[in-house]
Amino acid sequence: MSKLILNDLGKSFGTVPAVQNVSLTLQEGEFVSLLGPSGCGKTTTLRMIAGFISPTTGSIEMNGAMLSAPNRVVAPEKRGMSMIFQSYAIWPNMTVAQNVAFGLKLRKLPADQLNTRLDRILDVVQLRHLKDRYPAELSGGQQQRVALARAIVIEPEVLLLDEPLSNLDANLREEMRSEIRRLHDAFRITTVYVTHDQSEAMVTSDRIVVMNHGRIEQVDDPVSLYNRPKTRFVAGFIGRTNFLDGTVNGGLIGFPGFTVPAGLAPDADGVNGPVSYSVRPQTIAIHRTAPADRNGGWWVEGRIAERAYLGEYWEYVVRPAEADLRLRVSASPQTVYDTGDAVWLEIDPRRAARVPSEE
Amino acid sequence: MSQAELSHSVPVVAMRRRTFDPLMILWVVLAAALIFLVVNPLFRLVQLSLQDTDTGAFTLLNYVTAYSRPRYLTATWNSLQLGFWVTVLCLLFAVPIAWAVSRTDMPCKGAIRLLVLGAFVTPPYLGSIAWILLAGPNSGWLNRVWMAVTGAQEGLFNIYSFEGLTFNIALYSFPYLFIFTSAALDVVSSEMEDAANILGAGIMRTTLRITLPMILPAILGGAIVTFLEAIALFGTPALIAIPARFNVVTTQLLQFFSQPIRAEVAAAYAVPLLLITVALFGVQRLLVHRRGFVALTGKGGERRITSLGPWRWVMLGYTMLVLSLSVLLPYVVLAQAALSKAWGRGLSLDNLTLHNFYYLLFQHETAAQSVVNSFTYAAAAACIAITLALAIAYIVSRRLLPWAGVLSFVAMAPFVVPGIVLAIAFYAAYAPPPLALYGTATILILAFATRFLPIGYANADAAIRSINPEMEEAVRILGGGRLLAIRRVLAPLMKRSLIGAWLLVFIPATRELSTAMFLYGPKTRTMSVMLMDMSEEGNFESLAALGFLLLASTLIIVGLASSLLGRDFMLRRERG
Numbered sequence: 001m002s003k004l005i006l007n008d009l010g011k012s013f014g015t016v017p018a019v020q021n022v023s024l025t026l027q028e029g030e031f032v033s034l035l036g037p038s039g040c041g042k043t044t045t046l047r048m049i050a051g052f053i054s055p056t057t058g059s060i061e062m063n064g065a066m067l068s069a070p071n072r073v074v075a076p077e078k079r080g081m082s083m084i085f086q087s088y089a090i091w092p093n094m095t096v097a098q099n100v101a102f103g104l105k106l107r108k109l110p111a112d113q114l115n116t117r118l119d120r121i122l123d124v125v126q127l128r129h130l131k132d133r134y135p136a137e138l139s140g141g142q143q144q145r146v147a148l149a150r151a152i153v154i155e156p157e158v159l160l161l162d163e164p165l166s167n168l169d170a171n172l173r174e175e176m177r178s179e180i181r182r183l184h185d186a187f188r189i190t191t192v193y194v195t196h197d198q199s200e201a202m203v204t205s206d207r208i209v210v211m212n213h214g215r216i217e218q219v220d221d222p223v224s225l226y227n228r229p230k231t232r233f234v235a236g237f238i239g240r241t242n243f244l245d246g247t248v249n250g251g252l253i254g255f256p257g258f259t260v261p262a263g264l265a266p267d268a269d270g271v272n273g274p275v276s277y278s279v280r281p282q283t284i285a286i287h288r289t290a291p292a293d294r295n296g297g298w299w300v301e302g303r304i305a306e307r308a309y310l311g312e313y314w315e316y317v318v319r320p321a322e323a324d325l326r327l328r329v330s331a332s333p334q335t336v337y338d339t340g341d342a343v344w345l346e347i348d349p350r351r352a353a354r355v356p357s358e359e
Numbered sequence: 360m361s362q363a364e365l366s367h368s369v370p371v372v373a374m375r376r377r378t379f380d381p382l383m384i385l386w387v388v389l390a391a392a393l394i395f396l397v398v399n400p401l402f403r404l405v406q407l408s409l410q411d412t413d414t415g416a417f418t419l420l421n422y423v424t425a426y427s428r429p430r431y432l433t434a435t436w437n438s439l440q441l442g443f444w445v446t447v448l449c450l451l452f453a454v455p456i457a458w459a460v461s462r463t464d465m466p467c468k469g470a471i472r473l474l475v476l477g478a479f480v481t482p483p484y485l486g487s488i489a490w491i492l493l494a495g496p497n498s499g500w501l502n503r504v505w506m507a508v509t510g511a512q513e514g515l516f517n518i519y520s521f522e523g524l525t526f527n528i529a530l531y532s533f534p535y536l537f538i539f540t541s542a543a544l545d546v547v548s549s550e551m552e553d554a555a556n557i558l559g560a561g562i563m564r565t566t567l568r569i570t571l572p573m574i575l576p577a578i579l580g581g582a583i584v585t586f587l588e589a590i591a592l593f594g595t596p597a598l599i600a601i602p603a604r605f606n607v608v609t610t611q612l613l614q615f616f617s618q619p620i621r622a623e624v625a626a627a628y629a630v631p632l633l634l635i636t637v638a639l640f641g642v643q644r645l646l647v648h649r650r651g652f653v654a655l656t657g658k659g660g661e662r663r664i665t666s667l668g669p670w671r672w673v674m675l676g677y678t679m680l681v682l683s684l685s686v687l688l689p690y691v692v693l694a695q696a697a698l699s700k701a702w703g704r705g706l707s708l709d710n711l712t713l714h715n716f717y718y719l720l721f722q723h724e725t726a727a728q729s730v731v732n733s734f735t736y737a738a739a740a741a742c743i744a745i746t747l748a749l750a751i752a753y754i755v756s757r758r759l760l761p762w763a764g765v766l767s768f769v770a771m772a773p774f775v776v777p778g779i780v781l782a783i784a785f786y787a788a789y790a791p792p793p794l795a796l797y798g799t800a801t802i803l804i805l806a807f808a809t810r811f812l813p814i815g816y817a818n819a820d821a822a823i824r825s826i827n828p829e830m831e832e833a834v835r836i837l838g839g840g841r842l843l844a845i846r847r848v849l850a851p852l853m854k855r856s857l858i859g860a861w862l863l864v865f866i867p868a869t870r871e872l873s874t875a876m877f878l879y880g881p882k883t884r885t886m887s888v889m890l891m892d893m894s895e896e897g898n899f900e901s902l903a904a905l906g907f908l909l910l911a912s913t914l915i916i917v918g919l920a921s922s923l924l925g926r927d928f929m930l931r932r933e934r935g
Contacts (some may be wrong), residue, residue: 050832050836051836052832052835075835075840076832076835076836077834077835077836077837077838077839077840078838079836080838081836082836082837083832083833083836085827085829085832085833086829087827087829089827089829089830089832089833091830091833091847091848091852092852093848093851093852102834102837102839103837103838106837106838106839107838150833150837151837154837154838160836
């Protein structure tokens with residue numbers, strides 16, 4: 001069942017468009033991330049869902065009822081949602097228990113039920129022993145858990161998270177993003193998660209919405225998004241990649257400095273003219289010599305221009321002969337080449353993704 | 360409990376149309392209040408200055424009258440000279456002390472900051488009364504000591520002179536410059552100086568080319584504020600210039616207000632003062648914003664302390680000299696006079712008495728009433744100013760309504776209106792029928808509230824800005840309305856800073872003179888007005904006792920505020 005529907009949503013501040021043509025449908029219990037660089041409109045979209053901002057165009061529906069439309073907006077407090085803020089927004093004048101119980105009190109729950117649910121959620125986030133502390137006495141991670149508990153305990157229609165991990169240090173961030181997913185698996189609350197961190201989005205989400213310049217670039221599950229990016233922006237934003245811009249001509253693709261068979265290239269059937277591909281650094285293999293049989297694979301002769309050892313892998317930059325092209329290649333730590341070495345690169349065209357050509 | 364049950368308790372309520380927002384009513388109320396307090400009085404002031412009193416016809420004759428007599432022009436010239444020399448003296452007092460406190464190893468910095476705070480909260484007219492006791496011709500303590508030591512027939516000092524007036528004002532104005540300068544010095548990080556050192560610049564060169572240029576806009580800004588304060592000051596000139604038989608702009612304005620009242624001439628005479636003030640504040644903002652702002656907002660890095668060696672005792676000596684003249688000696692002579700049967704007889708047991716206080720509080724016709732008046736008016740004014748400021752600041756910071764920026768501009772506008780001009784503006788607007796408020800407590804309270812509204816606004820605004828809007832949004836998304844968010848979260852979080860803001864309005868309002876002087880009636884004298892009245896009677900013992908009461912209460916309140924807000928709360932620069 002469709003839980004939340006964003007229909008051609010748009011928001012302008014003055015004449016500046018912040019969000020344009022955002023259409024999205026969330027299923028009951030789904031976890032969806034809005035991912036993009038700062039200023040891409042993801043937070044504005046989230047705040048429209050929360051009801052803090054009213055849309056300039058389009059509408060938002062929940063459970064089949066209209067929540068937001070230009071000039072008609074249900075107030076945030078009437079939406080039955082909850083939200084975790086970038087600053088956590090834990091009220092410093094209330095104890096942990098008072099913070100977490102706030103939403104339940106507003107719902108006029110009987111005291112015994114309230115206490116049961118309060119204790120249960122505090123157990124889930126492992127904060128029961130701190131329930132009478134004030135927020136100032138808690139660590140960043142504990143404050144984060146208070147915010148999570150406060151938002152989840154009311155079992156909201158939709159849970160909204162606005163970059164909730166950006167104030168934590170790297171280790172804690174990894175721990176908390178798994179925790180968020182674990183809580184989602186336990187409670188199955190429909191969730192919208194805003195982040196600019198691709199790994200956060202990939203760890204937590206069922207589907208990721210990549211946004212740029214106020215528009216949706218692509219909506220997909222993490223695997224498809226990484227392996228089949230549909231735009232150059234998505235390919236470049238999710239992980240690292242190489243762009244190959246070439247031209248199809250009679251079964252061959254001419255790239256700067258080398259020509260390869262078009263046979264195994266995805267989405268190249270019947271194309272005659274410019275094509276572009278995104279090729280991930282770890283889908284390229286490095287060899288000392290060219291093979292006798294190329295089997296329709298793409299082989300490129302070049303030299304190592306730069307190299308860097310990153311512990312988990314070697315990062316090489318290879319320049320094909322006679323071309324102004326730099327290909328980034330990730331190789332295992334055992335694959336050692338020197339700067340200046342002549343090498344052959346093997347690209348598996350089946351793992352390349354066709355993206356729109358540069359204008 | 361299932362999710363379905365919960366959803367029932369928070370129904371998705373029918374959408375409300377956004378054609379009418381109840382907040383609009385608040386906007387209209389606030390706008391009306393600001394028009395009443397700020398816009399209308401200033402408008403009436405200008406209108407009055409351009410009107411023939413009898414016919415109401417347009418005329419420029421008031422301006423001709425106000426500026427045709429050489430006497431009146433001399434007063435203006437005196438004011439400009441006074442402003443200039445006070446500023447020069449303040450620079451000499453404040454800049455070295457600020458530098459020494461902020462950047463050197465001079466000892467006793469804590470005590471010095473406290474004494475500067477003391478100078479800052481001492482009403483200047485009280486300082487003048489003390490200095491009349493110190494440097495009155497022949498009878499002043501300093502003169503008597505001089506004559507005793509040297510055997511001279513005449514005293515050395517005469518407070519009743521232009522030099523005396525300048526010096527006296529400077530003693531109580533230099534804290535402004537101190538605040539501006541030390542605020543600037545506090546944010547110029549030593550790293551910026553280190554950056555010059557590492558490139559090969561010596562200490563002198565670094566100071567002249569790096570440090571000084573960075574704090575210069577702040578110093579100039581402070582100098583302009585000092586100049587404006589000096590020319591707008593009423594109490595000190597009234598106590599010193601009038602007996603010395605010369606006039607400045609503010610005392611001249613008072614004379615236009617003595618019988619027969621020529622308010623229209625006063626208005627015409629005051630308008631240029633207003634224009635000068637507005638223009639100079641404009642210059643000051645430009646200075647501080649254009650060059651100084653980057654340095655002033657930059658994150659203050661670590662600041663290194665310059666070691667002065669034996670010179671630190673010289674610096675301390677100079678600092679203590681200034682502060683003795685400003686605070687220590689005046690407080691001592693005031694206390695002595697307040698506790699004496701006759702102040703001229705000096706310190707001896709048989710001269711000691713509490714009678715002056717008894718006389719003031721229980722025998723004098725109006726003195727006790729004036730004490731009560733001062734505190735009640737100040738409290739009422741502070742409540743009005745803070746309520747208004749808070750509502751406006753909330754609307755502005757949360758962008759709840761369009762055109763909120765206009766409200767904040769108008770709320771800050773009285774900052775550039777000298778108290779005496781504001782008083783005449785209120786007189787012009789609300790003395791005539793139908794309101795006929797002249798002499799009532801209402802007009803005094805409203806005028807005080809208006810005068811200190813900018814202080815209230817700057818502080819209320821800072822208080823609201825310091826609270827992340829997400830704190831309120833968290834309430835709302837969980838199902839609480841805006842009012843609940845304000846009651847349960849915003850109000851508790853702002854309690855301390857609001858009490859602080861209230862005190863910052865209350866403190867100057869208890870001692871406000873220039874506004875009260877033009878608006879009080881027989882039953883609405885404030886302590887400050889009472890002091891002026893008594894100074895004419897020449898009863899310095901009761902005068903000192905009243906001043907002592909005012910000072911003591913101020914110090915108690917400031918002490919209270921410091922414990923709430925941190926010791927330096929008044930010496931911080933809150934507004935540009």
